[in-house]
Amino acid sequence: MSRRVVQGAVLRVDPLLCEGVGLCARIAADAIDLDRWGYPVVGPLEPGALAQARRAVKACPRRALWVEEPAAR
Amino acid sequence: MSETMTWFAPDRTAADPAELPPLAPAGPPAVASAAPVLSVGSPATARLLLADAWLSLVGPAVPAGGPGAGLTESAIAHLARLGPRPPGTRALVDLVERVGLTGHGGAHGPVALKWRAVLRGTGPLTLVANGAESEPVSAKDGTLMRQRPHLVLDGMALAAEALGARRVVVWLHGDDDGARAAIEHALAERRHLPGADLPVEVVSGPSHYLSGESNAIARAIAGGPALPTLRRFPGPGEPSTVVQNVETLARLALVARGLVPTTVLATVLTPTGRRVVEVERTVRVADLLTGVGWSLGPPPQAVLVGGYGGTWIAWSQVADLRMDPEDFRAAGFALGAGVVVPLPPGACGVTETAAMTAYLASMSAHQCGPCLFGLPALAGSLELLASGRAPAGELARLHADVRAVEGRGACRHPDGATRLIASAVGVFADHLADHAEGRPCQSVPRSVFPMPQEQR
Numbered sequence: 001m002s003r004r005v006v007q008g009a010v011l012r013v014d015p016l017l018c019e020g021v022g023l024c025a026r027i028a029a030d031a032i033d034l035d036r037w038g039y040p041v042v043g044p045l046e047p048g049a050l051a052q053a054r055r056a057v058k059a060c061p062r063r064a065l066w067v068e069e070p071a072a073r
Numbered sequence: 074m075s076e077t078m079t080w081f082a083p084d085r086t087a088a089d090p091a092e093l094p095p096l097a098p099a100g101p102p103a104v105a106s107a108a109p110v111l112s113v114g115s116p117a118t119a120r121l122l123l124a125d126a127w128l129s130l131v132g133p134a135v136p137a138g139g140p141g142a143g144l145t146e147s148a149i150a151h152l153a154r155l156g157p158r159p160p161g162t163r164a165l166v167d168l169v170e171r172v173g174l175t176g177h178g179g180a181h182g183p184v185a186l187k188w189r190a191v192l193r194g195t196g197p198l199t200l201v202a203n204g205a206e207s208e209p210v211s212a213k214d215g216t217l218m219r220q221r222p223h224l225v226l227d228g229m230a231l232a233a234e235a236l237g238a239r240r241v242v243v244w245l246h247g248d249d250d251g252a253r254a255a256i257e258h259a260l261a262e263r264r265h266l267p268g269a270d271l272p273v274e275v276v277s278g279p280s281h282y283l284s285g286e287s288n289a290i291a292r293a294i295a296g297g298p299a300l301p302t303l304r305r306f307p308g309p310g311e312p313s314t315v316v317q318n319v320e321t322l323a324r325l326a327l328v329a330r331g332l333v334p335t336t337v338l339a340t341v342l343t344p345t346g347r348r349v350v351e352v353e354r355t356v357r358v359a360d361l362l363t364g365v366g367w368s369l370g371p372p373p374q375a376v377l378v379g380g381y382g383g384t385w386i387a388w389s390q391v392a393d394l395r396m397d398p399e400d401f402r403a404a405g406f407a408l409g410a411g412v413v414v415p416l417p418p419g420a421c422g423v424t425e426t427a428a429m430t431a432y433l434a435s436m437s438a439h440q441c442g443p444c445l446f447g448l449p450a451l452a453g454s455l456e457l458l459a460s461g462r463a464p465a466g467e468l469a470r471l472h473a474d475v476r477a478v479e480g481r482g483a484c485r486h487p488d489g490a491t492r493l494i495a496s497a498v499g500v501f502a503d504h505l506a507d508h509a510e511g512r513p514c515q516s517v518p519r520s521v522f523p524m525p526q527e528q529r
Contacts, residue, residue, distance in 0.1 A: 014303060015441035016483045035477045037446035 010068045011042040011053045017064035027059050028052035040065075120351045121327050121334045122320070123213075123220045128347040131523035133249045134206075134215025137346060144220050145255050148262040151223035157268060158227040159329050161234025166192070172333045174325065178203060178287075178318035179379065179410035181398045184325070187315065191236055196311040199294055200238035202229045204256075204319045205246045205278055205285035208380030209432070209525050211412045213338035214319050216349040218252040221323060222259035228322025230270040231329050236315065241271045244290050244316075248280040282436035286484055287316035289438075300438045301484030318410075337396050339411040341365045342522070354397040361396055362415060373416045375500050379409030381429040381522075382489025384496035385422060420521045421514040423505055426497040427455035428520035433490040444487040447478035451494060458505065461513030468509040472498070 011031055020038040031049040033041045045053050045067070057065045124141030128134055136142035146154070170185035191198065202225060206214040218225055225243075233241045245252050256275055263270060276294070278284040284299045291314035293299035307313040317325075320338055327334055339361060341348045348365040356364075358376065367373070376391045377383055378401070386394075386406055394400050401408040416422055434448035454471040457463035471494070479491045498505060507513070 014483070015443065015481060016303060018442060020442045035443065035447075035481075036474075037442055037450075039442035039446075039481070041477070041481075 008047065008070065009045045009050055009053075011045050011056075012066050012068055013040055013042050014064045014066075015039075017062045019062050019064075021061055023059050023061065024056035024065060028056035032056060120336065121332060122224070122323060122336065122338060122351050123217050123349065125351075126212075126216045126220070126349045128212050128216075128349065130342070130346055131209055131525050133246070133251055134212035134219060134349065135251050136216070136219070139348070141216065141220055141349075145258070146221050146223060148223055148259065148266055151221070151227075152266075155224075155327075155330055155332075158231060158326060161231035161329070163235060165231060165235040165325075165329060169325065169328060172328050174321070174328055175398065176318055177320035177324065177338070177410065178285075179208075179407075181402075181408070184317070184321060188232075188236060190306075191313065191315045194307055194311075194313045195309050196307055196313055197240070198236055198238045199240040199242060199291075199312065199314045200229065200233045200236065201287075201290055201294060201314060201316045202241075202243045202319050202322050203285060203287065203290060203316050204249070204252055205244055205290070206410070207246070207282045207285040208382065208410060208412055209523065210342050210347060210380055210414055211340045211410050212347055212349050213340050213411060215249060215252050217320055217323055217338065219255045222255045223263070224323040224326045225319045226256070226259055226263065226270065226273065227326035227329075228317075228319075228324070229273065231325055232315075232317060232322060233271050238271070238315070240274070242274045242276055242294055243319075244285075244294070245275065245277050246280045246284065247277045249277070253277060282433075283438050283484070283486060286486070288484060290314070290316050300440060301482075301486065303483045337398070337408070337411050339396060339413055341367075342412075342414040343367065344417060344521075352396050354395055354400075356396050357392065358394050358396065358413065359392040361413065367415060370418050373418070375416045375422055377414040377416070377425075378412065379407055380412040380414070381432060382486070382493060383407070383409050383412060384492055385416075385426070385500040386496070387500045414522065417521055419517065421459070421504075421517040422497055422501040423455070423508050424459040424514070424517060424520055425522050426493060426501075427452065427459040428522060428524065429493060430455050430490055432524050433486070433493070437486060438484070441482040441487075443478050443481035447474060447481075448487060448490050450474050451478065451490060455494070458508045459513065461508055461511050463509055463511075468505065 022034055022038050024040050025032045025034045031045055031053040035041055053067055125139045126136040126141040127139035129137055166185055166188050174184045175181040204214050204218050229241055243256050260273055278293055278299045283289055283301055286301045289299045289301045292302055294314055336351045336353055338351050343366055372388050375385045375387050377385050398408045431452040434452045437444045437448050439445050451474050454467055457467055475491045475494055478487045
């Protein structure tokens with residue numbers, strides 16, 4: 001997740017809402033890793049992972065995820 | 074390098090002289106005159122903020138001795154020393170920018186920057202003076218409120234007027250009865266003085282480590298729990314809260330009068346107790362320690378700067394640094410809120426780091442997974458390493474967990490722990506390797522740093 005993708009979309013998590021359900025990492029395996037306690041590690045998205053990430057956002061039972069898009073020009 | 078910084082060069086012309094009372098205090102400072110000139114360096118007259126106080130090892134800043142013990146500057150003495158405060162106007166924003174006033178809660182962010190962001194808001198504003206000093210060793214805010222409550226209240230009134238705050242709150246730890254008494258007494262005195270401050274609420278929050286965190290305070294002041302939350306900018310017309318450390322406000326009260334202190338407040342842990350001192354920013358760390366009685370033996374192996382959520386710095390790197398936030402920053406470190414904790418001879422940095430991490434883990438708000446699970450995991454690894462009973466690979470696991478926790482909480486609490494551990498790994502690298510290979514320190518006490526009572 002340390003790879004910087006300039007100007008791309010970024011997947012974010014609200015750590016207060018996240019309960020480590022882990023559904024997101026199953027849906028968006030290319031975008032999300034779980035840490036060893038089961039909480040998602042998120043960050044800049046590869047363009048190819050954007051669709052997955054959006055599905056994960058919709059699926060999150062805690063509504064803890066969102067995709068931050070770069071500002072529209 | 075620091076000579077070029079306005080912060081270190083008090084520029085009394087920065088303030089408009091026409092708006093200011095006379096610069097020279099009327100007569101010698103009432104409190105500082107009681108203090109002998111210490112070897113730490115500042116002449117008594119330079120101490121605008123506080124007189125030295127000696128405190129117990131841990132707990133609220135109840136003075137046990139020193140020139141500042143039991144001193145509380147009355148409203149009359151305060152006025153005789155500094156004169157009445159000028160009104161708080163928008164011009165104050167430019168003034169704090171010119172003199173480079175920074176936040177003294179530890180982050181040293183520019184106050185003017187924060188204020189300009191606040192002034193862009195359109196909703197009702199609450200100003201909070203944060204006196205809930207949570208680092209177990211730090212006692213400078215508590216000492217300041219006890220000795221110079223009127224300086225803090227002047228700063229609050231100035232900031233409230235300059236920013237147009239509707240509500241003004243002093244936020245304290247629930248167990249800090251002495252600070253509460255000093256502030257309340259000072260507020261009662263001020264009712265008999267000319268000039269109108271906004272009414273001030275004094276609120277005692279929980280005594281928890283995180284109840285001094287600014288988002289937790291903003292949440293509590295708005296009627297919620299005193300727990301950290303995600304930083305978020307208020308929308309148009311929404312209520313907002315600005316939290317300033319009490320020392321920052323005391324400095325504001327001086328700056329508005331054209332007096333720019335060239336000093337920092339520091340809390341130094343010694344084997345017999347804490348020393349709260351106001352020292353010139355040119356004083357070296359080595360001289361600060363000598364000044365409070367650390368000259369008796371060999372120099373410490375390392376010094377913990379910034380408190381239990383701070384960083385270890387090797388003696389060779391820290392000894393010649395000046396007690397100056399900019400000097401620390403230039404060297405890649407942070408002075409934070411001025412907490413200086415030398416590692417006593419014979420103590421073990423790994424053992425102390427394990428104990429401090431366990432304390433920080435116990436002080437988690439238990440809201441975010443990476444903090445709730447990560448800090449105990451880090452504390453557990455360090456405990457195993459400290460005892461020399463760590464299985465192979467434990468050091469690698471510690472490194473991985475530091476990376477897994479860093480930056481993943483809603484607040485900065487877990488980052489304090491990971492920063493502490495990362496610094497320990499660097500400063501005590503060889504020593505930690507010995508521990509990891511089953512060769513712990515022989516005959517080392519469990520932990521010598523004081524830990525507060527569990528407060529959850």
